[in-house]
Amino acid sequence: MLKEKLKNFNIILASASPRRHAFFKTMDLDFEIRLKPVDEVYSKDLKGDEITDYLAKLKAEPFIENLKNKDILITSDTIVWLNGKPIEKPKDEEDAFVMIKSLSNTTHEVVTSICFTQRSKQKVVNTITKVTFKALTDDEIWYYVKNYKPLDKAGAYGIQEWIGAIGITSVEGSYNNVVGLPTHLLYETLNTIAEGA
Numbered sequence: 001m002l003k004e005k006l007k008n009f010n011i012i013l014a015s016a017s018p019r020r021h022a023f024f025k026t027m028d029l030d031f032e033i034r035l036k037p038v039d040e041v042y043s044k045d046l047k048g049d050e051i052t053d054y055l056a057k058l059k060a061e062p063f064i065e066n067l068k069n070k071d072i073l074i075t076s077d078t079i080v081w082l083n084g085k086p087i088e089k090p091k092d093e094e095d096a097f098v099m100i101k102s103l104s105n106t107t108h109e110v111v112t113s114i115c116f117t118q119r120s121k122q123k124v125v126n127t128i129t130k131v132t133f134k135a136l137t138d139d140e141i142w143y144y145v146k147n148y149k150p151l152d153k154a155g156a157y158g159i160q161e162w163i164g165a166i167g168i169t170s171v172e173g174s175y176n177n178v179v180g181l182p183t184h185l186l187y188e189t190l191n192t193i194a195e196g197a
Contacts, residue, residue, distance in 0.1 A: 001028070001072060001143050002027070002028075002187060002191055003029060003030065005190075005191065005194035005195065006029070006072075006190060006194050009070050009071070009072050009194065010032070010071045011024075011029055011030060011061070011072050011074065011190075012032055012034065012071055012074065013031050013032070013034075013074050014033075014059060014060065014073060014075045014077070015064060015074075016033075017141070017152075017180055018077070019158075019179055019181070020076065020180050020181050021033065023179075023180065023183050023186075026159070027187065028184070029190075030103065031074075034060040034073075035061040036063065037062075038058055038059050038061070040059075042054050042058075046092075047084070047108070048081050048128075049111050049126040049128065051086055051111070052077040052078065052079055052126055053115075053124050054076045055077035056075050056113040056115035056124060057115050057124060059062060059075035059076075059115070060073055060075045060115050060117040060122070064119075067117065067118065068119070072116055072118055072190070072193060073115075073116070074114060074115070074116055074186070075115045075117070076110065076112060076113065076181060077112070077153050078110065078112040078180065079110075079138075080099075080103070080108055080109070080110055080111075080154050080174075081111050081128075082102060082103065082106070082108040082109070082153070087099055087103075087108070087154065089151065089153060089154055089156070090151055090153060090156040091151075093145050093146070093151075096150055096151060096156035097138075097141055097142060097145055097172065098127045100136065100145070100157055100163070101136070101141060101158075103133050103134060103157070104134075104135055105136070106132070107131065107132040107170075107177075108131055108133075109129065109130055109177045110128070110129045110130075111126065111127075111128050111164075112177050112178055112181065113125070113126040114185060118193075123189065125185050125188075125189050127174055127177055128175065129172065129173030129174050129178050130169055130172040130173060131168060131170070131172075131178055132168065132169050132170040133167050133169070134167055134168075136163075136167050139165075140163075140166065140167065141183060142162040143162075144157070144162055147162070148161050148162060148163070158179070159171070159175070
């Protein structure tokens with residue numbers, strides 16, 4: 001399987017996300033974690049997957065000069081897209097409340113890009129999942145924010161948590177993408193890289 005095909009490669013995941021780490025383990029991939037701070041600033045002219053494509057590539061830049069021949073660096077970025085605007089991570093609990101309130105009784109998009117960087121080439125793939133919330137009460141939103149502290153999550157929610165169980169009525173596309181990584185795209189692209197080596 002994929003693990004065997006990648007045995008001559010060194011997979012580097014540049015992400016602090018515990019959800020992404022868990023997905024790599026679930027997929028039976030051998031990998032190491034490397035972290036470097038990146039100032040995630042982008043032009044306000046960018047829309048949807050243009051933002052995540054740009055940021056996924058930007059996150060790879062601090063590592064590129066140290067990559068070896070068989071390294072595959074994986075960087076990723078996710079945003080929640082609603083009414084033509086990105087919703088990123090909340091600054092505090094009040095911000096989280098406002099974000100979730102804006103998602104209540106509506107459908108939004110979760111956009112993720114994954115960037116695969118090798119010494120001589122780079123490939124970016126992306127996907128979009130549509131998520132619909134029921135009309136949430138203020139009490140439900142505050143209960144979630146206070147008990148689950150979703151400050152590290154784009155859109156201020158985790159689909160795998162309480163709010164997803166009680167509030168999400170429809171998911172169109174990759175569920176794992178909403179959790180933190182479109183694993184089917186990761187698998188397909190790593191397969192392609194391994195077979196093309």
